[in-house]
Amino acid sequence: MPMLVASDLDRTLIYSSAALALTMPDARAPRLLCVEVHESKPLSYMTETAAALLADLGDAAVFVPTTTRTRKQYQRINLPGPPPAYAICANGGHILVDGVTDADWHTRVQTRLADECAPLSEVQEHLLRTADPVWVRKHRVAEDLFAYLVVERELLPEDWVKELAVWAENRGWTVSLQGRKIYAVPKPLTKSAALHEVARRAGADLTLAAGDSLLDADLLLAADRGWRPGHGELADEGFTAPNVSALPERGVLAGERILREFLRATRGAPAAPTS
Numbered sequence: 549m550p551m552l553v554a555s556d557l558d559r560t561l562i563y564s565s566a567a568l569a570l571t572m573p574d575a576r577a578p579r580l581l582c583v584e585v586h587e588s589k590p591l592s593y594m595t596e597t598a599a600a601l602l603a604d605l606g607d608a609a610v611f612v613p614t615t616t617r618t619r620k621q622y623q624r625i626n627l628p629g630p631p632p633a634y635a636i637c638a639n640g641g642h643i644l645v646d647g648v649t650d651a652d653w654h655t656r657v658q659t660r661l662a663d664e665c666a667p668l669s670e671v672q673e674h675l676l677r678t679a680d681p682v683w684v685r686k687h688r689v690a691e692d693l694f695a696y697l698v699v700e701r702e703l704l705p706e707d708w709v710k711e712l713a714v715w716a717e718n719r720g721w722t723v724s725l726q727g728r729k730i731y732a733v734p735k736p737l738t739k740s741a742a743l744h745e746v747a748r749r750a751g752a753d754l755t756l757a758a759g760d761s762l763l764d765a766d767l768l769l770a771a772d773r774g775w776r777p778g779h780g781e782l783a784d785e786g787f788t789a790p791n792v793s794a795l796p797e798r799g800v801l802a803g804e805r806i807l808r809e810f811l812r813a814t815r816g817a818p819a820a821p822t823s
Contacts, residue, residue, distance in 0.1 A: 551609040552752035553810050554636065554743050554767060556759035557617065557625065559727070559780055561602070561803045562592040567727065569779065569799020578800070584625045592625065594803055601807035603629035608814040610750045612636060614739050616731065616763055618690045619649065634750065639733055639763060640742035641693040653745060657737065661693070665734040666719035671695050674715065675732065678708070685728075694733040701728055724762040724781065733763060740770035756813050758806045768792045775809050777802030 559567050562583055570577050581599045584592035594602070605611055606629030614636040615622055622637045622644075635644040641657050643650045672695055675687060683703035688696050709730060713723040716732055724731045739759075747755050757764075757771035760780030765787060768774035774792040776782045779799065788794065797805045 549753035550750055551754045551756065551814050552612060552743075552747050552750055553605060553609045553756045553814075554612045554614040554739070554746070554771065555757065555806070555810070556739075556761070556764050556767070557613055557615045557622075558592070559760045560758050560764070560777065560806065561598070562594050562625065562627075563800045563803065564592055564727075565590075567779075567799060568593065569801070571799075578804075580800070581628070583627055586624055593800065595800055598800070598804040598807050599628040601804065601811060602627060605807060605810050605814070606630040606632070608811065609756075610634070610746075610752060612743070612746055614743065614757070614759075614767060615639075616690075616726075616733075616761075619644065623647075634746045636739060636742040636746065638691040638693050639737050640739045641691055641737055643742055643746060653742070657693075657741075660736045661734050664720055664736050666721065668692065668695065668734075670719065671716070671721060671732050675712075678712070680705075680708075693737060694731065696732065697730045698728055699730060704730075722762070726761045726763075726781065731763065738766045739764065740766040743767060743770055756810055758810070773813060775806050777806065 555561055578595040580593040581596050582590040582593055611632050612634045613632055616639045617637060619637045619642055622635060633646060637644060643653045675695055675697060679697055683700045684697050686698035709725055716723050720735050722733055722735050755771040757767045757774040759767050760777050760782055762781045765782060769789055772791065776787065776792060776794055777798060778796045795802060795805050
């Protein structure tokens with residue numbers, strides 16, 4: 549039976565220049581590989597070592613990129629290794645099979661959201677009315693499924709995010725702050741639901757996962773084994789679970805460590821010490 553590896557991408561396996569956390573002396577910094585270009589500019593990176601590990605992982609397991617990105621944003625990424633047969637986009641709203649959206653899955657997701665959550669239009673209106681243009685740079689809607697803001701973090705009032713989370717909770721939505729983005733996502737729109745569906749289709753008997761944000765918590769809990777880096781929302785919250793290992797590495801080196809752990813698990817080796 550195949551092993552399935554579902555991993556978040558941004559700040560888990562791939563990193564913007566602002567998120568690399570290259571705290572070592574310049575001469576000891578790892579060599580980097582650009583894996584995403586946007587508007588003719590390099591945008592996301594992983595270490596060259598991580599790239600080689602990911603290529604090995606693609607040969608050893610069913611690797612499933614699992615992201616909150618839209619399909620268009622995901623398709624900008626050029627990951628090393630064999631093209632994934634499956635990918636999860638829009639926080640579980642879309643499953644791609646050989647790069648093509650599975651329409652039946654998307655219809656099931658839309659039906660559940662309509663039955664269980666306040667409509668997206670209500671959330672959009674609330675964000676437009678309450679978010680201050682002083683610190684909001686962009687209002688965005690992703691795949692007609694959820695909304696997010698791009699903000700200036702240094703100007704963002706901390707209490708505003710907490711108040712938004714309470715407001716959203718009462719309407720069946722959840723809020724997550726990731727870097728410069730504030731996400732408002734319907735609660736049933738989860739990476740874990742899509743993971744279960746892909747695992748069923750792939751016939752996987754063991755699932756591994758990694759992620760750094762609150763939107764990844766359900767993914768980690770749904771997997772047989774999971775890892776989180778030493779940065780991100782989950783680290784800030786001190787997130788723990790019996791099946792989840794908290795790694796000390798931060799930034800792009802955390803992505804390298806996560807891939808090493810995935811490969812160790814596919815080979816039946818015990819997890820390496822996390823401290």
